[in-house]
Amino acid sequence: MASVxxxxxxxxxxxxxxxxxxxxxxxxxxxxxxxxxxxxxxPAFSAYLSSNQSIGSGSLTKMQCNTEExxxxxxxxxxxxxxxxxxxxxxxxxSGGAQLNYTSGSLSxxxxxxxxxxxxxxxxxxxxxxxxxxxMVSALxxxxxxxxxxxxxxxxxxxxxxxxxxNQNTSYFQAAMVRAA
Numbered sequence: 001m002a003s004v005x006x007x008x009x010x011x012x013x014x015x016x017x018x019x020x021x022x023x024x025x026x027x028x029x030x031x032x033x034x035x036x037x038x039x040x041x042x043p044a045f046s047a048y049l050s051s052n053q054s055i056g057s058g059s060l061t062k063m064q065c066n067t068e069e070x071x072x073x074x075x076x077x078x079x080x081x082x083x084x085x086x087x088x089x090x091x092x093x094x095s096g097g098a099q100l101n102y103t104s105g106s107l108s109x110x111x112x113x114x115x116x117x118x119x120x121x122x123x124x125x126x127x128x129x130x131x132x133x134x135x136m137v138s139a140l141x142x143x144x145x146x147x148x149x150x151x152x153x154x155x156x157x158x159x160x161x162x163x164x165x166x167n168q169n170t171s172y173f174q175a176a177m178v179r180a181a
Contacts, residue, residue, distance in 0.1 A: 043073035043086040044176035051166035052101070060112055060119070060153040063098060063164060065173040082151060082173075089145030089181035095138035096152040099170035102133075102162040110155040111135045116148055134170060140178065150175065 047065040055061040068078050075086045086092065100109045113121045123137030141150060152173040156162045164171050 041073075041088070042090075042177040042180075043075050043088055043092075044174075045071040045073075045076040045084060046172065046174040047071075047076055047078050047082075048168040048173075049098075049164060049166045049171040050168075052163040053166065053171075054161050054163055055154060055156060056161055057157055057159050058155070060110070060155045062114075063096070063152045063154050063171065063173060065152065065171070067168070069168070083149045084151075084173075084175050085147075085149040086143055086175075086177065087145055088177060090143065090177050091179045091181070092141050092143050092150075092175045093138065093178050094141050094150050094175040095136070096173040097134060097136040097170055098152075098154045099165035099167060100133045100135065100154070100156050100162050101165050102156070102158050102160075107133055107162065108157040109133055109135045111137045112153045112155070113137055113139055113141070114151040114153055115141060115143075117151075119153075120150075132165065142181070145181070 046069040048067050048069065049063060049065050050067040053064055062082055064082050066078050066082070068076060073086060073088070076084045094113055096111055096113065098111050100107060109125050111123045112119050120141065121137055121139040123135050125133055125135040143150070154164055
């Protein structure tokens with residue numbers, strides 16, 4: 001295997017190696033200044049609601065997804081603000097789900113991705129039976145890598161209180177970088 005080593009004065013060395021299998025492999029770097037992203041430095045997280053969260057009727061309420069499954073860049077606050085603030089500018093796939101639990105009447109429910117404190121993308125569902133209701137939302141969102149953040153909110157309109165079910169399979173918030181800016 002052939003290698004090319006490029007050494008810098010103080011920044012270490014970069015080694016480019018040819019593949020062990022015969023053939024040709026081409027890597028193209030963009031004609032732009034910036035950070036080359038590899039899977040190891042692309043921010044991603046997944047968190048879920050570990051116990052039921054009661055929400056009133058008629059207003060969006062922030063989901064308090066307090067249990068992290070992973071957080072590759074320590075960019076999700078699972079204790080205070082329940083928000084994702086990545087420090088790498090780029091395009092992020094953001095998604096969430098909420099299981100609304102209620103016992104009587106019909107229920108309209110919503111889930112919303114907030115960006116920088118404002119409603120950004122909605123998902124909704126309406127049912128007229130006394131069952132659990134799953135509602136989900138997903139969006140591709142540009143985040144500037146310094147001040148932009150996203151949060152997950154839920155709303156139900158049953159006329160009384162309802163619970164967002166605390167369950168890692170149904171009530172969650174997650175994001176992953178798709179492409180650097």
